[in-house]
Amino acid sequence: MEHPLRENELLQTRRQLFGRASLGIGTAAMAQLFRSELGAAEPDPKDDLKGGIHHVAKAKRVIYLFMSGGPSQHDMWDYKPKMKELAGQDLPAEIRDGQRITGMTSGQATLPIAPSKYKFNKYDNHDQGVWVSELLPYTAKVAKELCVVHSTFTEAINHDPAITYIQTGSEVPGRPSLGAWLSYGLGSMNENLPGYVVMHAHSKYAEQSLFARLWGTGFLPSNHQGVLLRSTGDPVLYLSNPTGVSRDDRRAQLDALTALNQAQHAKFAHPEILSRIEQHEMAYRMQASVPELVDFSQETEETLRLYGDDVRTPGTFAACCLNARRLAERGVRNIQIFHRGWDAHNNLPAEHESQCKDIDQGCAALIQDLRRLGLLDDTLVVWGGEFGRTAYCQGGLTADNYGRDHHPRCFTVWMAGGGIKPGITYGRSDDLGYNIADADGNPLRPQPNKDKWTPGTMHVHDLNATMLHLLGIDHTKLTYRYQGRDFRLTDVHGHVLHDLIA
Amino acid sequence: MQNKISHSTGTAQTALIQTGARTRAFGQRKVRGSAILSGILWLLAGFGNWGTLPIACASPDGASKVSFAREVLPILSNKCFVCHGPDAEEGALRLDSLEGATADLGGYHAVVPVDPALRKSPDSELLKRIHDVDDPMPPADASVKLTEAEREILSQWIEQGGEYKRHWAFIPPQKVLPASLRDVPVNELPLSNLPEKVIDGFVKEKLATRQLQLAPPAEREVLARRAAFTLIGLPPEPEQLSAFLSDTSAEAFPKYVDQLLASPRYGEHQARYWLDAVRYGDTHGLHLDNRRGIYPYRDWVVFALNNNLPWDDFITWQLAGDLLPEPSLEQVVATGYVRMNPSTAEGGVIPAEFQAKNNFDRTETLGTVFLGLTLSCARCHTHKYDPIVHAEYYQLFAFFNSTQESPLDGNSYAYAPVVKAPSDIHGWQQWAELQKQRAEVVNRSKSQLEKLKAELDKALSELPSSPVDRQEDLLTELQKPVAELQTELNKANEMQQNFATTLVAAELEQPRTTQLLLRGEYDQATGEPLQPDVPVAIGTFPADAPRNRLGLAHWLTARENPLVTRVLVNRLWQQVFGYGLVRTPEDFGLQGEQPTHPELLDWLAVELQDNSWDVKDLLRAMVLSETFQQSSAWRSDIDDPENRLYARGPSYRLDAEVLRDTGLWASGLLDPRMGGEGVKPYQPDGMWEALAHPASNTKQYQRDSGDKLYRRSIYVYWKRTSPHPMMMLFDAPSREASCVGRSRTSTSLQSLGLLNETMRVEMSRKLAERLIEAAADDGARIDLIFKWLACRSPSEQERQVSQELLDAMRSRYAQAPQDAAALLATGEAPAKPELDPIQVAAWTQLTSTLLASDLAIMLY
DSSP states (O other): OOOHHHHHHHHHHHHHHHOSTTSSOSSSHHHHHHHTTTSOOOOOOOGGGTTOSSSOOSOSEEEEEEETTOOOHHHHTOOOTHHHHTTTSBOOHHHHTTOOOOTTTTTOSOOBBOOOOSOEEEEOOSSSOEEEETTOHHHHHTGGGEEEEEEEEOSOOSHHHHHHHHHHSSSSSOSOOHHHHHHHHHOOSOTTSOSEEEEEEOOTTOOSOOOGGGSOOTTSOGGGSOEEOOSSSOSSTTOSOOTTOOHHHHHHHHHHHHHHHHHHHHHHOOHHHHHHHHHHHHHHHHHHHHHHHTOGGGSOHHHHHHHOGGGGSTTSHHHHHHHHHHHHHTTOOEEEEEEOOOOOSSOHHHHHHHHHHHHHHHHHHHHHHHHHTTOGGGEEEEEEOSOEEEEEESSOOOSSOOOEEEEOSSEEEEEESTTBOSSEEEOEEOTTSOSEEOTTSOBOOOOOOSSOOOTTOEEHHHHHHHHHHHTTOOTTTOOEEETTEEEOTTTTOOOOOGGGBO | OTTTOOOOOSSOOOHHHHHHHHSOOSOBOOOOSOHHHHHHHHIIIIIISOSSOTTOOOOTTOOOOOOIIIIIHHHIIIIIHHHHSTTOOTTBOOOSSHHHHTSBSSSOBSOOOOOTTTOOOTTBHHHHHHHOSSSOSSOTTSSOOOOHHHHHHHHHHHHTTOOOOOOGGGSOOOOOOOHHHHTSOGGGSOSTTHHHHHHHHHHHHHHHTTTOOOOOBOOHHHHHHHHHHHHHSSOOOHHHHHHHHHOOSTTHHHHHHHHHHHSHHHHHHHHHHHHHHTTOOSBOBSTTOOBOSOHHHHHHHHHHHHTTOOHHHHHHHHHHGGGSSSOOHHHHHHGGGGGOSOBOOOTTOOHHHHHHHHHHHHHHHHIIIIIOOOOTHHHHSSOSSSSOOHHHHHHHHHHHTTBOSOSSOTTOTTOSSEEEEOSSHHHHHHHHHHHHHHHHHHHHHHHHHHHHHHHHHHHHHTTTTSOHHHHHHHHHHHHHHHHHHHHHHHHHHHHHHTOEEEEOOOBOSSOOOOOEEGGGOTTOEESSOOOOOOOGGGOOOOTTSOSSHHHHHHHHTSTTOSSHHHHHHHHHHHHHHSSOSSSOTTOOSTTSOOOSSHHHHHHHHHHHHHTTTOHHHHHHHHHHSHHHHBOOSOOTTOOOTTOTTOOSOOOEEOOHHHHHHHHHHHHTOOBOOOOSSOBOOOOOTTTTTTTSOTTOTTSSOOOOOGGGGGBOGGGBOOOTTSOOHHHHHTTOOOSSSOOSSOOOOOOHHHHHHHHHOHHHHHHHHHHHHHHHHHOSSHHHHHHHHHHHHHSSOOOHHHHHHHHHHHHHHHHHHHHOHHHHHHHHTSSSSOOOTTSOHHHHHHHHHHHHHHHHSHHHHEEO
16 A cells, blocks of 8 residues: 555554454454543453463453342351351451441341351362352352352442442442453454343342443443343344344345445545444344354253253343353353342342352353363353341341341352362351451451452452453553543452462 | 641552662652641642742753653653652652752752753762663563653753743643734734634644645535534534525625524533533432432523523532522522432441542542543542642532532432422523513512602601592502512412422531541541642632632632633533544543643633633634634545544544434434433333342333434433443443543444434334435435435435445335335334335335445544
8 A cells, every 4th residue: 555544544444354363353443543542552462372461361251140239158158157056146246346337237236146047068179178058059069160269358338339349440430340341451252242241140039230330331432341142132232133124135235335335435534434334244243143142942952951941041040151151152252140139138048049049050050061161271250249248137037037238348259260270269257257267267357458468368359350360461451541540440459369370 | 728738648659668678769858847848848849839940941952952841741740650749658759849859868869950051960860760770760560661762851851950840731821822823913813713713823833843734625515514513413404504505605604603503402412511521310320220300400501501601600500509699590400510429328328428429429520520630549649640639639529518418319309409490491491581571570560669659658648638549549559560570470480380300509507527538438537627628739719719619610710720711622622623632631630641732722711711701602613713624534644543633624423312313303203392301212121120129210111102202312311320222332421420522432233223223213214204205206315315414415326326225125125015014113103104115115224224324423
């Protein structure tokens, strides 16, 4: 080409057309073109870093199973036989240690200790074994794949701030979501599917709100927002042609559209016109690739049985898990499933039994399925909520029924695959599952700052830093300049938990 | 003053300690007294009061002089201030002021300004360290490094005298004319179009330094379309377009622009930008995200912009209308601005926490919207880059901390305090007229009553000589003005029956105490109570102003305020040209970009004030400039993809709202009704349910029907946790936080939306019907649609492409009439039975394609 500008223009187009190497196809080239002055240089996933941008990635993709509402660690993962002895007694002041508690229980005359009514069994892993409650019989069977972190913590004590915090790094709205950061950093490995997909799984107790900000882009270019993969209507918004318009009709329309846009380009030479021509073509391809994606008819009976009967009903957690595996297989790097209904203030047993039934088999099947397809090694699976639940009872305590309030100071999250050490537990809590504790059971009271991390603990920023690390991203370097500041997901915090990494 | 300044003692600044542990500490400045003292010294010396320091000197060897403001300060801010900026450890080296930079560090100094006679400065520690390979600054493991060019600039700067200046944006703007006008005698300056000449003067001046010129003017059709989209967000009406195109006089374009500015569509379009900035939404935004009564505020913004309310009032009313003497309803409703923060009533939340969070949000939004400053840093510690001390953040915060509303919204629509206000824009107009009439009646009645009273007094004093019937006459007469007054009152009462609830600000009788919050934590209040005040570095609170929101508004609109008009003018420029003169509209601080045309920005900023804050005039000038009227075609002779030189006209993909409105307009569906409760057009099922709390009253999306489907997009209901998906697809912000510049992305999902969404299909088929009815044959119809969407005729190629698609679709639907019927059943508006469905379906495919094409969705 005779002129550097034309050259540049074509380069932009080529980037759009053929992607940047085999990874990271056209994440935000246009946004870059238009607001590049505001952002840091577009991250560039590299083949020799296995799709990472700062160091060699251990995981190429992430599947985040998010339990919205705050699942009870006491009834699922954090076995505390001592609580049985103390059942009904008031929470000792030295355990609470000035912890602020929500307005829902701060007015209670007592904070009676509520042991779990569920039986726990110890399952072999690659370490000392892990206790899992009877609510999770399937997940327990994949214990050898799991890294169960008993010492996760946050500062927020209410849902909206807490979920916004763990998903965006800030308690107040306005920041990009974890998923948007990953989309910005990692791009996509499949040019026919979106790079960041979000699913909402059904729950009988769909309490607590979700917010578009949890997969939104804040100040990042808005093409990094999560694309909803839905179980009713179009799987992707506006995917289907209008009734009465066939695929051939659309082809004819797009051919005309391309010709018209090229005419416009001939006149004005705006490079974004060329980019848009390509986006229209990608949309056309997506119209074929997405229905194929959500069509389980080619899955074997064995696979379907692995996920359980629920998988045959679109929108169930199990069906979302199978979708997640199919997305992972097709090179989608960034997959989130939100499952609501974990906010068990009053009737925890009834609610959690139903909730666990929703997710248990799907979680286990996903891990097994990824494993047997050879995908688990480079797919990071994360399970957890925005906080845990209290050791003490909210409302009336009986042998069969109890409730638990929000508890930020110590809760359980598990991870698997993607470079995580399999079959270990990490961190521990005191005898009441209230405080993060050292090996002797003494409270640790971590006060994280950017320089200090307390071994044995995992702040929500640490979780995010570790996830990014596994994906080949240095959480301190994935930044975007906005309002004069290089923002990042972990703000000025976060420590990579190398102890968890294989 | 003593209260005002104090430094964070929190954990914010540890970077230096970190550095110090590994390397020789860079400048442990001797402690010069208390933190308070050092703060005062810094503010007075550093950014507070300095212009240029006397030690500044001309370059001795004639080398080009580096600019502190443009070249040096950005390097210091970006690479050094993290450790050596406003929030540096006490006693540590500070490079944000000359006083700090030249301080005695224990026998040596970071910066030793060169004595012109000596010419060399061997003693500047800063120079040694930035060149030191073994022990460099920034340290080897720092996340930022200096480039060779930056080291060179710093060296030159010190060798040229180490001059310090205040950051450009903190010095009040001055009017300086471009060179082309500077020597013109004042009485010969063009009066009517001086602003246009100034814009073009500065743009051309910069182009000339690169031997460049403006691009040729855009074709008139293109210009007509561009001006209309810029000012009213819609294409011009066909008659208006024809009138403009057939008028070849010099006055044609100004006349056309004036018509656009006078259109009621103007306010609707311009208000969108404002609503993004102030984060307007129809729901509370957090947790349940319930409905909020606030749309009368949105309508007031449209109404005020259409009436061209001067922007000093526009600002003052929004911040403090309630504090004005005997405030009008308009002034009170405007304070909805203060109430725009997202709010919650989540079970168990702690009120004190949200008292703080709500005010963080207001304080920081004030920073973004009016000051172009990131204040959020200073919430937890003294700002790293900008001269905002931790305590000063809370002094700004204090302005908002004494409003009456509860910190929790109670999930209530009428989250008090509220008032009742007109429920649409027509209502605002009626209200304004009624107020006018009422004032007249009151005045008239008052004088009548006074006259009658005097007569009656006289009559009474003359009793019993005064005739009884005269007294009775007087009493009867008295009743007339009273009745008239009563009628007016009744009218008002009647109107108020239909008023809607809207959130407003009201002040507590006793202000709340504000203290500094350590690390921004609501339960860590510390220190003396803080008086409301403004940051020293950017101004002084007016002596005679009250220490409340009204005083804050006085300061914002004061002549001396260095930021407000620059920030506003920059955003108006961005609306017109696609980008601001400052490319970081949200940041005018040290980390923000320098303006591409600083004198131009300043001239316009002062002009806005000189010209009574008249925004329509300012927009008119921008649109009438040659700069705006250039062709937008990319130039092969310039490599300037971001158009920083303004060597071509603006071009960009139009916003979500404009795309929708244009389709509605072209199809004839657009319902012109203005204002009222947010409308709910088509939206895929289940989108709200999938997210919402079961107790939320915005869980179910109940789609409207009839005309409400076709209202302008500014009136579409805005649920902040789940805005309309077509808005989100096309880069609209969620309105949970302030947005002063949308991203403009291009994605495949947009393609799906453009071609498949119900509203798009419905508008396409109504447009098809309209074309079929408006013209007799394909050729004439194709002409028409190009006229409507592109303001021009199609090229031969475009005509051919259109015709081919049409022919193909016609034969395709002729073979499958059931498909045509299915297509025409999309959307609520019934198909016209008298038209041939095959014909309409084929045309629908073409109109849908054209509505999605870049000739319709781009500004060019």
